[in-house]
Amino acid sequence: MTTxxxxxxxxxxxxxxxxxxxATGLTIAWVGAxxxxxxxxxLVWIALGGAAVIGSGLTNAAWLLRxxxxxxxxxxxxxxxxxxxxTRTLAAxxxxxxxxxxEALVSGPRMSRYHRSDCLLVAGKATRPLSRGKPASRLAAxxxxxx
Amino acid sequence: xxxxxxxxxLWDRVGAITAVALGGVxxxxxxxxISGTSYTWEQLPYIISGGLVGVFLLxxxxxxxxxxxxxxxxxxxxxxxxxxxxxxxxSSGPADRVPxxx
Numbered sequence: 001m002t003t004x005x006x007x008x009x010x011x012x013x014x015x016x017x018x019x020x021x022x023a024t025g026l027t028i029a030w031v032g033a034x035x036x037x038x039x040x041x042x043l044v045w046i047a048l049g050g051a052a053v054i055g056s057g058l059t060n061a062a063w064l065l066r067x068x069x070x071x072x073x074x075x076x077x078x079x080x081x082x083x084x085x086x087t088r089t090l091a092a093x094x095x096x097x098x099x100x101x102x103e104a105l106v107s108g109p110r111m112s113r114y115h116r117s118d119c120l121l122v123a124g125k126a127t128r129p130l131s132r133g134k135p136a137s138r139l140a141a142x143x144x145x146x147x
Numbered sequence: 148x149x150x151x152x153x154x155x156x157l158w159d160r161v162g163a164i165t166a167v168a169l170g171g172v173x174x175x176x177x178x179x180x181i182s183g184t185s186y187t188w189e190q191l192p193y194i195i196s197g198g199l200v201g202v203f204l205l206x207x208x209x210x211x212x213x214x215x216x217x218x219x220x221x222x223x224x225x226x227x228x229x230x231x232x233x234x235x236x237x238s239s240g241p242a243d244r245v246p247x248x249x
Contacts, residue, residue, distance in 0.1 A: 004218075004221070004222070004225070005217075005218050005221055006218075006221050015210075016209075019207065022203060024205070026195065026200055026203060029155055029195050029199070030192060030195040030196045030200075033192045033195055034192040036188070037188040038188070039187065039188065042188060042191045042192075045195065046191060046195065049194075050199065052199070052200055052203075053199050053203050053206075056203060056207075057206050058208075059208070060210040063210060063214070064210060064213055064214070064217075067217045071221060071224075072216055074221070074224050075224065078224060078227055078228060078231065081231055085231060085234060138186050
């Protein structure tokens, strides 16, 4: 989904249309009721005003319902994707886990110790990964990152 | 300027608070108008201009506030979606690829 909100442009048009109709109905009802003194004729305008409020309320409710449903649909979609990703990662085994990159061991040409790739002592330095992540016998483990 | 930026970023919540405040004012004015009249035909217009308009504005305020909550949640889902795709891209690479060094 590429939109940045759970509604489509059509939903916004529907909402605005409903609100404009409601406001118009309320204005007409108010003007109509103000110009009459008879109870029966005022009741008609009251009914029109009530209908306008109910109509705009239903429009608001429909807007919120659309948004809520889009949100729930996307949540379900993401949960399924996450479940698939976890299943795929677990099935691939530890060698394929996303932590491999962080836990990989590295060393430099003139270094006497090997480090985790995220160790602060090798940050910004030219290093190369050790073959298959296993340190050579001549290298000692870093005392800071403790690989 | 900072205040304007903040108000621009929170336009939906600012609109919600404004609509609710206006709705409350409309209800109050309607009540004051009705309490100052004794005839039914004089009171009914206040029911429309005060009561119904107040309820209308309160509804708009509530809708704006709930919409803002949903937009926030949608943005959080956007972040989660991007993180999940990044995770997928990392985990679907070759198993023996060379780790990146800083």
